[in-house]
Structures are given as structure tokens and as C-alpha cells.
Amino acid sequence: MRLTVRFLVLAVLAIPAHRGSAALGEPSAVIFNPTTGSFPLVADGAAAPLLVDARDWAGVARVARDFQADVERVTGKKPTLKNKAASVRAVVIIGTVGKSEFVDALARAGKIDLSSIEGRWESWLTQVVENPFPGVELGLVIAGSDKRGTIYGVYNLSEQIGVSPWYWWADVPAMRRSQIFVKPGRVVHGPPAVKYRGIFLNDEAPALTNWVRAKFGDAKESVDPRVPAGVANYGRDFYARIFEVLLRLRGNYLWPAMWGNAFNEDDPTNAALADDYGIVMGTSHQEPMLRAQQEWDRGPGRVHGRWDYSKPSHQSALPQFWREGIRRNRNFESIITLGLRAENDSGQAVGKDLTEQIVSVQRKILAEEMNPDLTKIPQVWCLYKEVQHYYDAGMRVPDDVTTLWADDNWGNLRRLPNAGERQRSGGAGVYYHFDYHGGPRSYQWINTSPIPKVWDQMSLAKRYGADRIWIVNVGHFNKSGEFPLEFFLRLAWDTTRWTHENLDDYTREWATREFGENHSAEIAQLITSYTRFNGRRKPELLDADTYSLLNYREYETVVADYAMLAARAQTVFDQLPAARRDAFYGLVQFPIKACAQLHALYFAAARNALHVAQRRASANDLAAETRSLFRLQTDLMDHFNRSFVEGKWEHTMDQAYIGYTSWNPPQRNNLDAVKLKEIELPASAAMGVAVEGALKETTRKLAFHKFGQGERFVEVFNRGKGVFNFTVSADSPWIVASESRGTVEKDRRFQVQIDWSKAPAGDSRGEIKISGAGTEVTLEITAHNPAVPAGESIEGFVEGDGYVSIEAEHYLRKTDAGLNRWIKIQNYGHTISGMRTDGPSDVEATPQKDSPCLEYEMYLFSSGEVEVESIVGPTLSFIAGRPLRFAVSFDNDAPREITVVPAVFDGNYSNPAWSTSVKNNCHRIKSRHSIARPGLHTLKIWMIDPAVVLQKIVVNTGGVLPSYLGPPESAFLKQRSAGVTTSELRFFGDSLAGSVDHGRSLPGH
Secondary structure, X not given: XXXXXXXXXXXXXXXXOOOOOOOOOOOOOEEOOOOOOOEEEEEOOEEOOEEEOOOOOHHHHHHHHHHHHHHHHHHOOOOOEEOOOOOOOEEEEEEEOOOOHHHHHHHHOOOOOOOOOOOOOOOEEEEEEEOOOOOOOEEXXXXXXXXXXXXHHHHHHHHHHOOOOOOOOOOOOOOOOOOEEEOOOEEEEOOOOOOEEEEEEOOOOOHHHHHHHHHHOEOOOEOOOOEOOOOEOOOHHHHHHHHHHHHHOOOOEEEOOOOOOOHHHHOOOHHHHHHHHOOEEOOOOXXXXXXXXXXXXXXXXXXXXXXXXXXXXXXXHHHHHHHHHHHHHOOOOEOEEOOOOOHHHOOOOOOHHHHHHHHHHHHHHHHHHOOOOHHHOOEEEEEOOHHHHHHHOOOOOOOOOEEEEEEOOOOOEOOOOOOOHHHOXXXXXXXXXXXXXXXXXXXXXXXOOOHHHHHHHHHHHHHOOOOOEEEEEEEOOOXXXXXXXXXXXXXXXXXXXXXXXXXHHHHHHHHHHHHOOOOHHHHXXXXXXXXXXXXXXXXXXXXXXXXXXXXXXXXHHHHHHHHHHHHHHHHHHHHOOHHHHHHHHHHHHHHHHHHHHHHHHHHHHHHHHHHHHOOOOOHHHHHHHHHHHHHHHHHHHHHHHHOHHHHOOOOOOOOOOOOOOOOOOOOOOOOOOOOOOOOOOOOOOXXXXXXXXXXOOOOOEEEEEOOOOOEEEEEEEEOOOOOXXXXXXXXXXXXXXXXXXXEEOOEEEEEEEEOOOOOOOEEEEEEEEEEEOOEEEEEEEEEEEOOOOOOOOEEEEEOEOOEEEEEOOOOOEEEOEOOEEEEEEEOOOOOOEEEEEEOOOOOOOOOOOXXXXXXXXXXXXXXXXXXXXXXXXXXXXOOOOOOEEEEEEEOOOOOEEEEEEOOOOOOOOOOHHHHHHHHHOOEEEEEEEEEOOOEEEEEEEEEOOOOOXXXXXXXXXXXXXXXXXXXXXXXXXXXXXXXXXXXXXXXXXXXXXXOOOOOOOOOOO
């Protein structure tokens, strides 16, 4: 464990300083000292006034007021807001093409050129103009092509001057400045890569709903529309905050909270407010025609019961219900959800034929109530769960309707458009999840969405033409979820800016914007590490059996890595300015500390079970430790709810996540599912001995391989209440024990290793004797010291302990084939990275013809049949009619096709294969191969289908032991050819969790 800590610290210290721009991912036009021609936004103790045409959009006037507040947050100086031009030295001109006479007049005068934005979607230009109007020396023009273009332009400048989009939601203070200038010149932004970019507030209770009720009270009771007592007030005060942050993140689309609320009825001003802000409203996949589930439940549902269109009475009631919703909201900007799923997302499925009939009725209503030309009405049909099966069975979707393809609720896309579907006028989109309430286990507590996986899946969506709508389920808008949400929306805005090659840059720039330059590199590593740790196994899925307690020191290494993150986060917290500590705690430190403690809790429970089985005196202490960690965990939640930021976020940690016994969350956190046990202890001491990897004390053998695990531990433990002394002695000089004697109260661990310079060649046996408390135990020690031919040139991994384990990025050679290639996604998956097959849409590569290849050299002491286990990402077979495949071969053998996911695969919790893959966040695929002789061999991995993400390869020659992450990476041997006697043997770290890249000079870097 000491090696893990040391290398981690060295890796952190080696990170170079990085200076990011104030606007995330974009060159900044803002400076804080004047230059020739720069615009003085704030200078000489005064702020330039803002000029907005009174006839411009309401949302533009509102964003100008936000900008006033933002400038004041940064400088303490508040600009005035004017509707008429006046003689001033400098003025900020904010306006929309065709809605602002100021902007249009500048264009007519030839002082600005609007051709680059005019008529385009959500675009804007920023330009410094000399003498824009009589009596004005300088103007800073922010001109939008449309309402949101102007709004985004203003918020972009807010971000550049030092106001985070998360200033309110995550308590990020503004960067204080005394003066602000804008560089001379002209910058154009937009249009976005994805037209509609939004979020879905879902699974709101208990956390968000309790917070809303505590902050905004209950909605006003009403008879028409019917709003019963006790409904949390998801009204204009709440949604104004949501709309603002969504626009600051360049989102534009919202599915509102719906399980206990009705957006349009709980506060009848909500819809108009959204339209004023510039938010496009929609409804969830199960709520068609702008009607909330609760509107039916509170109204017609009281008479008709659950909706069921097969009933004659519902065939009149439901269309009237839908017509009223369309009529109510038709003057506001919306996307109309079509179709009909079972009420409340449960119950009897509607069926393909009836669904088609329903959509025909709905589109007739739209033609009558909104526009006879249906192509002018934005409509979406979400192919979620069973609805995709209808589509696959031939369900017709009108060409002008956007098909919204859904993931499997766990961030893996089920299907993307084929070549023909990519030609549809309505286009396609993606419904994605950062939160899910359902099987195989709900995950609703905290951020578990690493951005490398988000990039992997959403980059495929863009490549395959699903770019009309991207909407992500953000659950209860959970704390720490700010980071992946912003990445999702930033990627939707510009899908080319963030790639597999610069995701670390994104994280570092995000950290710089929120916390300043001094600690950004370290904070970025903290965020990357904890999100990867949570991504490989969601906290709700953790238990005492998740990681191996016996093999590869897996559980203790995982826990130690998380504990180290928590320690590093505390160090950063202590060094940050006091004003930034709340933001750091909420965004970074709290999720790390909470998850570190949670892992420690389950680790203590796992050891309790083992120590009870071995009748150790420490078993009872571990039961007490588990309970203590549970109390610390609940105290931590209580601190966040009650004390953090003076209680601003009360109830946001109400979501239970400990105590699952099924897919459904427990009502409260509890230890009922953790079966702690205690034992009666005799008064006198009694010695027990356990060796690493053994469940039973009767296992008294330690086996070593020259190229395997370097050391093994032995634990001397007490079965009673007394104290005893023990001694350790070895019968051979090549057996080295870290201790020769000691005193045991509960447990004492010492290490055993082999001095290979003294060990005989080949196989050797020896003994260690341990004496104490009147007992003597003899351990058998075996050492396998194989010889590698001195005259053979070797550069590759070496078999040890019955396997060769390789991280995918550590290939010796990578051969691309035209546009078909392997790309590295840093920080993807369980350990350090993933290698993804990549190529044009729908490509199908043929090994040894047009298939890119990864080659891994290895020296095997074994021959005969071996098993190759490939650990790959949980990607599904998203190309219609195609499985997800790659190929494996050794040396010059013919490549063997490996199917990761078959062409027809049900991504549903009723499918055990799918449930296993999403719980483990990977596919583990095994193939058998024949090795003719010991010696140097080349393992080749070939592309067939795009988007297979290879994380790790384990060649099992008979010694692989059960574990979650797989065995640690094998030794790498670099030995020169005959005539040179020196060789280099490297071991690449002992951290199974992959928290450290040791800066190793390996092939594939």
C-alpha cells in the first residue's frame, strides 16, 4: 500500500500548471487591464451602461438585468440599464436581429455585419465598435440571431468576466476584479451542434421535493385547475432558478418535475415564465400533448381511473384532455410529446397498433389547434422501453416527427439511426440518464456519471445523426451532478470541441473556472478519480461482497485509494480561500468523503464476516466499526442538510442509498442488509494464523512466482481476550519475513517475500514456523523461479501466478486501417482507460483486411489451452440488425470472432445478462485459444464493429482468482538480444483501482 500512496503523490506533483480561459472551452475576449482599442466594461470606478431596446424580447431585458447583477458581483459596480441612446463614452448594446433598432441601425450603417448570424439558430456575435452612435466613443455589441442567441451572448460574457453558471446552485463566488475590459475585434458563436439541449427533473422525491417544500412552501390549493393540499410548490420562484442555470449552460429544453406535480397547473404562470425566459417546454416520454400525469390523476382520472385508450370512454376523454392541453400552451414555444405509454410508467403496455392509432388522433388535434402544416410543429416520439420494440416490429413514425432514442437507463444507448433513418426530416435525438428509479437497482443519490463514458456514448449519437434533441434525466438535480450535466450540455453545444483526446483539459478548465488556477490541476484529478470510482460500481450497488477481500488485496486497495482521495481533498479544502470552500465542499469534497466512508463501511462489514468465520477476537471490533461508520455517514448527510451553507440545501441529502434489498430504494438508510455478527471470546489468548488469499485457517501455503505478486501477507491473530507474543522463523535464506517476533492483542500482519537472487532456479520449497500462545504453525512456502532464455530478445509482459494481465492502452503496436482505428479514451472504465474501435458510421471491418489491430507481446511459460478474458465497456449493439463484435488471435492464427452483445438483445432488467453488465459497468467476454509452446507470443485484438471499448485483457493460464477488477497488471520485461546480458523488469504499480498512472514508459503511450 505504501507504493500506491507514494506513486500517487508523485503523479500529482508531476502535473504541469495549466491556464484555462474564463469561458469554458473557448478563447476569452475579456482582459483585466486596458489595451489599445479595448472596451472599458468597468474602468475608473464606473461601469459602462447597458442599452436594450424596449421592444426586444422579454428574455433579453431580463438577461440584461442578470448581467447588471453579474458585473456587480465581480466588481461591486452595477451598470445602469437604458432603453434610449445617450452621449456616453462607452455603452454595451444588447439586442436581437429584427427586434432591436439599435442593432439593426448599426447594421444599416455598415458598422456591424450580421450576415454570419442572421437567420441562424441561437447564434450571436460580440464586437467592439467605434462611434456606434453620435456622442458615443465605443460600443460593445452583443447581437443575437434570435432570442436565445442574444441571451447566450450575454451569459457568455458573464462567464468570461468571472461568474460561474453555478454561482447560485453550487455557491461558486465570482472572481473579484476592480476593472474589466473586452478585447477589440469581432467573435461569432453558433449555431449549436444539437438543436434542442435539455434536462428532465425526475424522481424528485424525497430530496428535491422536500427541499422545494422547505424553501418555497406548498402550492396554492385550487379547484380549477385542481391542486390538492400538500403539493410542493414547484412554481415560478423555483423554475426561475432552473431556467436561468439552464440558459447559462446553453441549454434550451426542459421536461419539468412530474411525479407529484403538474407544471402548468401548480403555478399557472409557469408556462408564460418559461416562454419569457426562452425555455422550450416539453413533457416526459409518458406524458403526451403537454399534459402532466398529475393533471389526469387529479381530474379525469378521478372519474375514469388509469388511462386506457382501449376503453371506449377513454377514446373520447383522452383526446379532449389532450386538446385542452394543446389549446392552453399553443402560444408558447414547446416540443409536443406524442404517443401513449401505460399510466404512471407502469401497468399494461399499450401495444404497437393502438399506439399508432393514438398518434394519428393526436396529430389531428395538432393540425386543428396549432397549424394544419404539421411540419411546422416540433414533435417528438420517445422510443423508450417497450416503445422501441414497437418500432422494431414495424411501427410507423411520421417523417416530420423527431424520434427520440433512449439509453438503457444506465447510460448505454440501445439504438441509433441507420442510414435510411438519418434522412428523416424530423431527425433524431437521445434521451439519456444520470439518474434512474428502477431495476436492477435504483441509483438516485449522487454523481456516478464519468464524463469519458458520457463522451463515448454521445459522440456516437452525433456521428449517427441523433442530434436534433439531447435530453438527460438529472433526477432530483442532485448535488455533485453539476459537473456531468454541464459537460453533457457543453458537448451538445459543440460536439467537436471536446474529444477523447482532451477530456482531461475540460475537467481542468472547469476546475480553474470554479476555484482558480492555483489548485485546478489537483482538483481536476480529484473529480476525475472519484467519478471513475463511482462509475465502475454505483454506491447503491456496493456491499460487503463487491470487491474481493481475499484476492489481489482488492478491497483494501480500493478503500485505500478512496481514503487517499479524501485526504487530498481535505488538503485542498484547507488551502483554498475561505470564500471558495463551500463550493469546493459541495462539488468535490463531500461526494469524495461520503463515498470514501461508504466503501470503508462495507469493507469493515466484509472483514467482520471473515473474522467471524475465523473466530478472531477482532470480529466484534469490526462490527462496532461498521456501525460507527454508518453513524458517521448519517451525520455527514445531516451536516449537508442542516449546517452546510447555513442550511441552504436542507433535504437535498434525503435520498436513501444504504440498505437496499431489492431494486427499490429503502425508506431510510439502514444496516438491515448488512449481516453483522459477534462472537463470544474466551478469557485466555489463543493464536490463529491466516495467509493471504485463504478463507480457512487450514490453508497454510504461500506460493510465489518470480514474475507474479511480489509479497504476500500473513496475519497472526488472537482468538481470546488475553495478549500473547509470537516468533517467526524461516528455514531457507531466500525466504524473507518482515518481522521475526511481535505481540498480538487482536491482529498482527507481516509480509513474506522471496529474495530471488538467492532462490534456486526452478521450483523450491521451504517453511516458515510461527510460534505463540503455546501453539506452533508451519507454513509451506513455494517459489517458482523460471529462467527466460538469455539470448532471446523480449519486450512484453511476462506470465506470473498463472496469468498475464494487461491494461488495454499498453499495447506494443497499434496498426490503423484507413479511417478505421483504435482510439484511447483516458480515464474510461474500471482502471485507467479504454481503447475504442472507431470508424465511419455503420462500418464493418474484416480482420486482416481493413481492421485496425492492437498487438500485445507476452512471454508465456505455459502451453496448451488458455483463456483470454476481455473486459470491455457496457456498450450495447446500437446498430440495427448488427451484433457488437471484435476478434482475438494469437501469433499467426486466424482471428476468432467474439460477440460482445448479440444483434437482438433486450436491455431490460428481465435479461440477466444485461443486469449483470450494467451492475458491473462492463462486459467480461471469454474465449479459448491454443498455445503450441512456451515462449514469446503476440496477442492481437481486431476491430469488427465500431464502439467496442477494451479496458483490460487477462490471459488465464490457470491461476486467475475471482475479483471485481481483475488481477493487477503483470510485469513487463524488456530484454535485449544475444550479446547483451542486461535486461529490465518493471512492475507497473500495485493499485488495482487504477488510481495512478505511474508515468511509465510503455508501448501505447
